[in-house]
Amino acid sequence: MSVLAARAGWQALWVPVGSAWPADSAATGIRIGWVVDDGAGRALHPSSDVWMRGSAATPAAVSARRALTPDGYDVSADAVDAATAGAMRAAGAVPVFGPAPVGALLALLRDVGGRSAVCLPASPGRTLAEAHARLAGDPDLRAEAEAAPGLVGTLEDCQHTVAVLYAAGMRQLRLHLPATPDIPDVIAQMSTLGGDLLSGLEAGSPRSSAPAAPTGWGGRA
Numbered sequence: 001m002s003v004l005a006a007r008a009g010w011q012a013l014w015v016p017v018g019s020a021w022p023a024d025s026a027a028t029g030i031r032i033g034w035v036v037d038d039g040a041g042r043a044l045h046p047s048s049d050v051w052m053r054g055s056a057a058t059p060a061a062v063s064a065r066r067a068l069t070p071d072g073y074d075v076s077a078d079a080v081d082a083a084t085a086g087a088m089r090a091a092g093a094v095p096v097f098g099p100a101p102v103g104a105l106l107a108l109l110r111d112v113g114g115r116s117a118v119c120l121p122a123s124p125g126r127t128l129a130e131a132h133a134r135l136a137g138d139p140d141l142r143a144e145a146e147a148a149p150g151l152v153g154t155l156e157d158c159q160h161t162v163a164v165l166y167a168a169g170m171r172q173l174r175l176h177l178p179a180t181p182d183i184p185d186v187i188a189q190m191s192t193l194g195g196d197l198l199s200g201l202e203a204g205s206p207r208s209s210a211p212a213a214p215t216g217w218g219g220r221a
Contacts, residue, residue, distance in 0.1 A: 004184055006030040008191035014051055014174065021045055033074075036065075051096065051174075052077040059091040066092035078119075082111040089114065096174065099148035102161055109168040117172035118165055122151040124158050124189040137180040144176060151175070155189050162193045 002013050002022040012031040015021065022032055033049030036056045044050065050065055050073075057077040066075045076094040079085035085095035085108070097108045098119040105118055121144045125131030131152050135142035145152045150161045162173060173193060177186055 001183075002030050002032065004187050008187050010187070010191065012049070017044065047073065049074045049076070052093070053096075054078075057088070059087045062088055062091035062093040076117060079108075079112075082108065085112045085116070094172070096172075099144050099176070101148060102150040102164065105150070105165060105170075106168045109165065109170055113169060115171050116169060117174055118170045119174040119176065120148055120151045121145040122158070122175040122186065122190055123178055124151070124153070124155045124186060126154065128153050128157075134178055134180055134182070134186075138178040141176060141178050151190075155192065158190070158193060 005013050006029055010030060012033060013022070014033050014035050017034050017036045031049065032045070033051055034044050035051045035053060036044075037052075037054040038056055047070060050069060052062060052065065052075065057079075062075060062077050069075050074094055075092055076096050077088045077091075079088050079095040079097060085097070088095045094115055094117055095112065096117040096119055097105050099121055100108075109116055109118075121141050123131045123134045123141070123145065125134065131154065135145055135152070150165075151158045162170075165173070175190055177183060177190075180186075
């Protein structure tokens with residue numbers, strides 16, 4: 001996964017704590033971070049970002065983790081409202097909003113201000129039917145997408161959603177990808193929403209055509 005994401009120009013890959021650390025992360029040049037979703041003490045890779053979720057996402061836990069995290073690496077934590085986001089930021093973390101409906105995310109981004117991240121389930125398709133059909137192969141993602149469908153649809157719909165979120169203040173987009181065999185195609189499509197391409201999107205701008213597959217992937221069927 002780290003190789004596919006790096007070839008598509010992605011900046012980071014988040015790995016659930018307890019999983020094997022990608023052995024080829026240094027070779028691909030992509031940034032790797034841990035996702036910690038419980039309050040248990042964990043021995044983490046010494047040079048990595050940390051994303052605190054679930055019971056692990058408390059201001060006290062963030063402060064403790066920030067004290068252990070080397071300079072140059074980020075600590076981020078889920079936030080459900082503006083007050084929580086403020087507390088997380090004061091403790092040294094980047095607040096992460098979502099998964100949630102786009103309207104709720106826009107309200108949070110506008111209320112909080114500053115550097116924030118958004119997490120959404122992603123299933124782009126050449127048609128809306130294709131995007132929803134993929135979710136049948138990943139029940140967990142399907143359940144999440146039912147509550148937060150902002151990036152489930154055609155690529156043009158996804159681009160529009162990201163443009164609106166970026167205009168409201170989002171500066172990081174984190175994607176929950178489907179555990180399906182066509183994951184390389186999903187990564188290729190969603191690569192149009194990251195890096196310098198993201199900063200060039202504007203709400204209301206003309207929609208773009210579908211991207212070509214990354215070099216070396218053999219094209220699309």
